[in-house]
Amino acid sequence: MAAETNLLQAVKPAEHAEEDPREHLMFDPRPREEMNRMVMEAMTTTTRRYWIWLIALGLGVAVLLFGAWGNMILTGIGVAGVRRPIFWGVFIVTFVFWIGISHAGTFVSAILRVFKAEFRRPFTRAAELMTTFGLAAGALYPLIHLGRVWVFYWMIPYPNARWLWPNFRSPLVWDFLAITTYLLSSTIYLYLPLVPDLAMARDRTKGWRHTIYKLLALGWRGTEAEWYRLRKAINIFAFAIIPVMFSVHTIVSWDFAVGMVAGWHSTIFGPYFIVGAILSGVAAVVTILFVLRNTMKHFDYFIRVEHFDALGKLLLVFSMAWAYFFFNEYLLSWYGGDAAVKQVLTLHATGPAAWVWYTMLICNVAIPWLTLWNKTIRRTPWAMFIITLLINVGMYAERYTIIPLTLGHQRSPFDWGVYNPQWTEISIALGTLCLFMFLYLAASRLIPLVPVWEVQEGQMAHTLRKVGKAEVPSVTELEE
Amino acid sequence: MAEQKAPQKWGLVVDLDRCTGCNACIAACSMENNIPFVGEDEVAYGRGLYWLYNKREWRGEYPEIKPAFEPVMCQQCGNAPCEPVCPVFASVHSEEEQINLAVYNRCVGTRYCANNCPYHARQFNYFDYELPEPMNSYLNPDVTVRRRGVMEKCTFCVQRIVRGRQKAAAEGREVEDGEIQPACVQACPAGALVFGDVSNPESKASQMARNQRRYQLLEELSTLPRVTYLKGGGRYGG
Numbered sequence: 239m240a241a242e243t244n245l246l247q248a249v250k251p252a253e254h255a256e257e258d259p260r261e262h263l264m265f266d267p268r269p270r271e272e273m274n275r276m277v278m279e280a281m282t283t284t285t286r287r288y289w290i291w292l293i294a295l296g297l298g299v300a301v302l303l304f305g306a307w308g309n310m311i312l313t314g315i316g317v318a319g320v321r322r323p324i325f326w327g328v329f330i331v332t333f334v335f336w337i338g339i340s341h342a343g344t345f346v347s348a349i350l351r352v353f354k355a356e357f358r359r360p361f362t363r364a365a366e367l368m369t370t371f372g373l374a375a376g377a378l379y380p381l382i383h384l385g386r387v388w389v390f391y392w393m394i395p396y397p398n399a400r401w402l403w404p405n406f407r408s409p410l411v412w413d414f415l416a417i418t419t420y421l422l423s424s425t426i427y428l429y430l431p432l433v434p435d436l437a438m439a440r441d442r443t444k445g446w447r448h449t450i451y452k453l454l455a456l457g458w459r460g461t462e463a464e465w466y467r468l469r470k471a472i473n474i475f476a477f478a479i480i481p482v483m484f485s486v487h488t489i490v491s492w493d494f495a496v497g498m499v500a501g502w503h504s505t506i507f508g509p510y511f512i513v514g515a516i517l518s519g520v521a522a523v524v525t526i527l528f529v530l531r532n533t534m535k536h537f538d539y540f541i542r543v544e545h546f547d548a549l550g551k552l553l554l555v556f557s558m559a560w561a562y563f564f565f566n567e568y569l570l571s572w573y574g575g576d577a578a579v580k581q582v583l584t585l586h587a588t589g590p591a592a593w594v595w596y597t598m599l600i601c602n603v604a605i606p607w608l609t610l611w612n613k614t615i616r617r618t619p620w621a622m623f624i625i626t627l628l629i630n631v632g633m634y635a636e637r638y639t640i641i642p643l644t645l646g647h648q649r650s651p652f653d654w655g656v657y658n659p660q661w662t663e664i665s666i667a668l669g670t671l672c673l674f675m676f677l678y679l680a681a682s683r684l685i686p687l688v689p690v691w692e693v694q695e696g697q698m699a700h701t702l703r704k705v706g707k708a709e710v711p712s713v714t715e716l717e718e
Numbered sequence: 719m720a721e722q723k724a725p726q727k728w729g730l731v732v733d734l735d736r737c738t739g740c741n742a743c744i745a746a747c748s749m750e751n752n753i754p755f756v757g758e759d760e761v762a763y764g765r766g767l768y769w770l771y772n773k774r775e776w777r778g779e780y781p782e783i784k785p786a787f788e789p790v791m792c793q794q795c796g797n798a799p800c801e802p803v804c805p806v807f808a809s810v811h812s813e814e815e816q817i818n819l820a821v822y823n824r825c826v827g828t829r830y831c832a833n834n835c836p837y838h839a840r841q842f843n844y845f846d847y848e849l850p851e852p853m854n855s856y857l858n859p860d861v862t863v864r865r866r867g868v869m870e871k872c873t874f875c876v877q878r879i880v881r882g883r884q885k886a887a888a889e890g891r892e893v894e895d896g897e898i899q900p901a902c903v904q905a906c907p908a909g910a911l912v913f914g915d916v917s918n919p920e921s922k923a924s925q926m927a928r929n930q931r932r933y934q935l936l937e938e939l940s941t942l943p944r945v946t947y948l949k950g951g952g953r954y955g956g
Contacts (some may be wrong), residue, residue: 244930314866315827316844323838324828332918385827385842385867392806392826402807410805410828497834498939645833649936652773653838655764 248286259702261546265527267697275688277435277686278442278537283535284683295676303669306662307382315385319660321538324645331491332670335518336376337417337428337490338511338633342519343369344424344483348476356564356713357548359696360540363689364430364530365523371677372522373421380414382666406563409492410412416482425484427475432623433458433468435570435686441485450684487515494640498577501644508568510563517556517602518633524549526678530625530687540688543617550616553629557606578649585647588638590656594635594643601632726893727816727944730903731926732789734950736910739787742808746905747791752861754847755842764859769872770902777951786951789911792839792872793935794818800831800840808869817874817944832869836936840871848917872912874913874954875900895921906943916944948951 259265268276310317321329343365350358381387393404393414404411437458440451456466491511494502504510522572524546531541569577586595605628609615616622681687700713729820747753747770756765770791776783781843794817800809801818808825811818832840849857857863860877864870882898895914903911914923931949 264884314845315842316760316765316866320829320842322832322841322845325832325842381920384829385825385829385869387826389826392824404805405802405807407802408805408830409803410830414805493830497803497830498836499833648838650773650838652775 241453242628253310254261259709261542262357262700263540263693264362264670264696265711266701267540267700270694273690273694274438274442276539277690278439279690280535280537280688281439281445281683281686288533288679292676292679295672295679298672299669301709303378303673304664305532306665306669310382310662310666311387315383315658319663321655321657322709323648323655324642324657326383326645327657328638328659328667329379331634331641332640332667333376333379334490334511334637334669335630335634336372336379336674337487338515338518338637339522339630340369340372340376340420340424340519341483341487341512341515341519342523343367343372344427344479345516345519346523348427349406349482350478351472351476352480355548356700357545359692360688361523361527361545362692363428363431363685364526364687366424367678367681367687368519368526369424370428371674371681372377372420372519373417373424374677375674377417377421378670378673379583380410380417392586409489410574412489413493416486420482420486421465423479426660427479430468430475431689431692434474434691435689438690439686469669476573484512487512492627498607499644500648501571501582502640503579504564504570506567510560512687513559513563514636516632517560518630519555520556521629521633524553524622524626525630528619528626530682531619534687537688540693543619546619547613547616550610550612550622552597553626554606554610556627557602557610561603570635582644582647586643589643589647591643594638598632598635598639599672601628602636605629605632689694719768720820721898723740725814725816725917726915727917728794728829728879729923729927729944730791730874730897730900731914731946731948733910733926733948734786734788735931735948737787737789737950738908738910739772739774739785740907741772742907743789743895743902743911744768744772746901747872749856750858750861751873751897752857752863752877754843754849754868756845756847760844765842766845767843767847769841769870780908783911788830788947789902790837790839790935791945792818793837793941793943793945794872795860796888796944797940799834799836799939799941801836803830805830806898812876815874815876815879817876818871819876820869820871820873822862822868822870823866827867827869829869836939837942840869843870892899916946924927941951 279485289673318327318329346365347362347369351362381390392402393411395411396402404414406412407424428528433455436451436455440448440455443451488508488511491507495507497503527541527545527549531537568583569674571583586592606627609625610658615625646655647655648654697717701712701714702709703712704710731757748755748768751769753767753769756767760766770789773788773790775786775788777786780786796810796816796820798809798811802810803809805828806824806826808821809831810819812819825841829842832838832842843864843866860881878900879898883891886893886897893915895918899913903913910925912923914921916924916927918924927946929948933947933949934943934945935947937943
């Protein structure tokens with residue numbers, strides 16, 4: 239008995255020493271003005287390296303994306319590798335990839351806000367920006383992949399003399415409506431919490447920046463009534479955007495599940511795509527946080543190992559959920575007994591492009607499961623950077639398996655085919671990556687990337703109280 | 719207005735016992751429907767445009783092998799998978815002919831219909847295909863020439879159906895059985911293809927379709943194809 243008590247006493251202080259509450263941003267407050275200055279400095283500091291990257295990425299957008307796309311519009315979709323029976327290739331794969339990436343911005347921000355997860359505070363905006371720019375990159379693809387992009391507006395319900403409307407039975411029209419809704423609502427959701435920070439920036443700048451922030455801050459003064467309405471609006475949006483987020487990727491999955499292609503026609507696709515989207519998106523948030531922490535001034539104060547740790551746990555859970563749905567797809571197909579589906583799924587693992595399937599499993603299951611359970615790895619930012627990049631490689635491979643590799647082996651073996659991505663497709667896919675990075679890089683110096691008021695609010699609510707000799711972290715409930 | 723008649727259901731019967739695999743149907747189809755030649759490289763990559771293609775399979779063990787053929791064209795499904803997925807109504811069902819129409823001018827080129835067709839009967843114009851000088855004089859004025867970026871497919875030579883119906887109406891009579899023939903049927907030297915009104919039980923196509931050898935492609939998908947195949951390679955010839 240006595241020995242046990244001794245053991246407990248021996249272990250406890252050691253644990254405490256490891257978990258110093260001041261490692262957490264919320265328990266490591268700084269004066270408000272100092273923090274404002276830090277964020278302003280991070281926003282206005284530009285190095286030579288920054289400009290080189292910005293120009294290089296701008297050129298990448300111009301040449302890789304718009305150059306290749308323009309050439310394709312002038313000559314025809316034939317410069318891409320699609321061929322019968324694989325009519326959708328890298329364009330649709332990359333489309334689903336970007337829409338998936340755009341998911342976690344809202345997921346991290348809205349769901350963690352609704353559930354009052356305090357660690358979200360410093361990086362909600364970084365995540366929301368990822369949503370907006372991921373959508374901007376992804377929403378180009380429904381246009382890029384069209385055979386006749388110059389008449390794309392026929393897919394939009396607009397009044398016209400011939401009374402022709404789009405076909406509301408087509409998943410592509412649902413897609414268009416869902417993505418537009420998501421883009422609009424997530425942009426508003428990005429903008430609302432930005433208003434007080436823009437006002438903060440307005441009061442601390444001169445010249446062109448002042449003019450822009452003055453316009454965007456909407457005359458924010460910080461009165462009690464303004465805060466009350468802002469909180470209410472953010473709360474409404476945080477709740478309302480969650481179903482929108484779930485619907486968007488479900489609808490993207492319906493592009494496939496509604497079709498009668500063997501291997502697509504599955505009711506599991508909705509949740510399967512959502513879990514995959516959140517997995518790839520949360521991974522992308524970690525990747526971005528690593529880059530921000532290492533390149534922007536003062537960001538090592540805001541983005542800490544605790545954030546990598548928390549997001550790493552989230553990633554592990556979603557990797558397991560993804561594996562569950564992946565397994566389920568096979569289980570249900572086996573139970574359904576459709577020979578064509580069985581054929582397709584077998585060929586994924588044994589066909590000419592089986593390496594894509596194995597890449598997917600290694601990057602999405604093996605790597606996260608073998609590494610993310612380990613606290614030391616989760617708390618090592620560069621390791622998390624590599625792991626999350628690999629997860630996104632795996633998710634790209636997943637979409638590649640689902641689209642061209644499934645289309646290539648349908649019910650009639652005479653019509654089987656393989657598909658080779660061509661330079662135009664690779665160039666456009668890289669071009670949208672450049673577009674995403676370019677927009678993010680530009681925005682990082684134009685708007686405060688850390689929601690300062692949210693961090694300050696959180697720090698005010700968190701205090702360390704002295705109870706006897708121990709310091710006890712305590713949190714005050716802020717919103718109701 | 720005249721009394722509304724029940725629409726004629728056009729259908730095709732393919733007797734595989736008679737098919738010799740000569741591909742005359744494919745050539746006739748290309749001529750009739752202004753199907754462009756895409757060039758050697760493109761065909762090698764799998765982009766040859768055929769509204770009608772001949773599935774070939776080898777039966778038996780080497781050296782005792784025999785070829786078997788199965789010409790596949792758009793099956794003009796009664797419950798067509800290509801129709802609901804098109805966002806702009808470029809793939810629609812025609813009330814009058816009971817076939818699937820491809821509206822080339824409306825197509826924006828999402829290619830969803832082609833993915834969703836279990837018969838892979840739909841073709842895509844990857845480029846603008848130019849015809850060399852004397853060849854452009856053969857173009858059929860009744861059929862739209864498609865530009866790049868649109869889908870196209872077999873229409874049962876709808877231009878011939880319309881012309882036949884108009885001719886009969888002008889002469890004040892019903893369309894006779896066998897009067898309307900798509901190009902492939904007309905060109906088939908072995909008489910393996912028979913076209914007619916399958917809603918009329920007396921038509922030659924209906925009579926032929928009532929056969930023990932009858933089957934339809936991927937019947938289990940409930941697409942209700944209008945094309946009926948008669949199994950080949952049995953003891954009655956082939």
